[in-house]
Amino acid sequence: MGALLREAPPLRAMRVTDLDAVVAIERAAYPFPWTRGNFIDSLAAGYLARVLEGEAGPAGYYIAMSGVVEMHLLNITVAPPQQRGGHARRVLDEL
Secondary structure: OOOOOOOOOOEEEOOHHHHHHHHHHHHHHOOOOOOHHHHHHHHHOOOEEEEEEEOOEEEEEEEEEEOOOOEEEEEEEEOHHHOOOOHHHHHHHHO
16 A cells, blocks of 8 residues: 555646646656647646645646547656655546
């Protein structure tokens, strides 16, 4: 069974001002990360974009696109130092 969060960090709408931190997390987590432009395009398109608020800024995020009766998860990432703490489950539960 995965680790459970003691206190669930809040989720909030992703803002353009979050992009430096979000892109840094993306680069740390993936060998082929999304670009800043990918995130800007997602925000401009109105996709559902949420940031998991950590103690020192964003600890994770997701980007999703609404379908007719479903949701398409385009990106979900938790900062590598924050992984294995139940954060992804928290994000998915909210989604």
